[in-house]
Amino acid sequence: MIPYGRQTIEEDDIQAVVEVLKSDYLTTGPKVEEFEEAFAEYTGARYAVSFSNGTAALHGAVSWIEPNSRRYEIITTPITFAATANSILYSDFAPVFADVEEDTLLIDPESVEAAITNRTVAIIAVDYAGQPCDYDALQRIANKHDLLLIADACHSLGATYKGVRVGNLADMTVFSFHPVKLITTGEGGMVTTNNKDIADFLRAFRNHGRQDGVMEFLGYNYRLTDIQCALGTSQLKKIDIFLSCRRDIAGIYDSAFDKTDKVTPLSVKENVRHAYHLYVVKLENRKEAIKLLNKAGITTTIHYPPVYTHREVYPYFCKAEYPVTERVSAQILSLPMYPMLPVNDQIRVIGSLMKL
Numbered sequence: 001m002i003p004y005g006r007q008t009i010e011e012d013d014i015q016a017v018v019e020v021l022k023s024d025y026l027t028t029g030p031k032v033e034e035f036e037e038a039f040a041e042y043t044g045a046r047y048a049v050s051f052s053n054g055t056a057a058l059h060g061a062v063s064w065i066e067p068n069s070r071r072y073e074i075i076t077t078p079i080t081f082a083a084t085a086n087s088i089l090y091s092d093f094a095p096v097f098a099d100v101e102e103d104t105l106l107i108d109p110e111s112v113e114a115a116i117t118n119r120t121v122a123i124i125a126v127d128y129a130g131q132p133c134d135y136d137a138l139q140r141i142a143n144k145h146d147l148l149l150i151a152d153a154c155h156s157l158g159a160t161y162k163g164v165r166v167g168n169l170a171d172m173t174v175f176s177f178h179p180v181k182l183i184t185t186g187e188g189g190m191v192t193t194n195n196k197d198i199a200d201f202l203r204a205f206r207n208h209g210r211q212d213g214v215m216e217f218l219g220y221n222y223r224l225t226d227i228q229c230a231l232g233t234s235q236l237k238k239i240d241i242f243l244s245c246r247r248d249i250a251g252i253y254d255s256a257f258d259k260t261d262k263v264t265p266l267s268v269k270e271n272v273r274h275a276y277h278l279y280v281v282k283l284e285n286r287k288e289a290i291k292l293l294n295k296a297g298i299t300t301t302i303h304y305p306p307v308y309t310h311r312e313v314y315p316y317f318c319k320a321e322y323p324v325t326e327r328v329s330a331q332i333l334s335l336p337m338y339p340m341l342p343v344n345d346q347i348r349v350i351g352s353l354m355k356l
C-alpha cells in the first residue's frame, strides 16, 4: 500500500541518535537546547520550547491563559485534528467553533468575529494542510477584542505568510514532530514565542511547574528527550529539501487535476508559501474514490471529520451553524504526500483518480 504520509530517515539521522545513546545524557542534556536554538533560528522566533508531543505543546500554550470565570471561551476551527480542541477542554475552557473558508478550509476571520462574545479569551487558528491562515485579519480581531492568538502550525513548519515564517505570526505557535509531519522526532512538539514570560512559563509547565528547582505551580512531565532532540536537529537541517520535494509533488498533482473539473485541489492564496503537509482535493463521489484507490493499493485519509462530530466529547454543537464545514468536509480527501513519494506511485494515484 502507498501510505498517505511517512517520515524520511537517513543515515545521518541514525548516527545522530546513536551518538546520544552512547553519551551521558538520554534526556534533558545538551541536545534539547541545541534543538530549541536551531528551531528558534529557523523560524525566526525569539524562543522555542520543546514538548513531548504536539498535544502537550498545545496544552502548555492554552494553560498560559489565566483561568477566569468571566472569560472562558476559546474560538477554533472544526476542520482540525481533535487535539486542537481537546487542549481547550484540558484546562476547562469552552471550545467555540467558527466556520471555515470554502476554498481553503482555513478558519474564516468573519466567522471568528461573529463568534466573539464578552466571554471570549483566545483564538486558536490552524494552518490546515500547511497553508498559513490570514494572520493579519486574525491579529486585527485579536487586538480589537483583547484576545490571545495561538497558531496551531502542526501542518505548516517552514511555510510563510507575506514573507514572514510561521512561528512569528501569533503570540504562540505550536508544532508537532509526529512521523507524518514535516520533520519528525518520533513523538515531539514545540512552542515558539517572542515573549520571555511565556517561554519561562512553558519551560516550567513541561517540567512539573518547577522554576529554579522550586515547584511554583502544578505542571506536568512533558519533556522531550535528548535522543529525540538529536533526531530533531538532524531533521531540521533538511527541512528545506523536504519542503521543496513536497512542493514539487503538489505541482505534479496540480497540473494533472487542471485537466478535469471532477477533482478540485484546495486553493492556495497568493501571499503564502505552502508547506504541503497534506495534499487535499474535493471530490463529488468521494466514497467511490476511496474504494477504488484502496483497491489500487493507495491509502487515502479524510482530514478531518469536523471535531464536533465526536459526540462523546463534543455533544453540544449544532451542525447547522457550520454550513461550509458541513458541505466541504463531505468532499475532502487527502492523497499520498511525503518527500520521498516515488514518482511512479504518484502517477498511479493520478491515473486511478482519472480513471474514476
Ligand SMILES: *Cc1c(COP(=O)(O)O)cnc(C)c1O
Residues within 6 Å of the ligand: 053, 054, 055, 056, 080, 081, 083, 084, 126, 152, 154, 155, 176, 177, 178, 187, 188, 189
Ligand atoms: C498532529 C497534530 C496535532 C497533535 O500533535 P501530536 O504531536 O500528534 O500530539 C495537533 N494539531 C494538529 C492540527 C495536528 O495535525
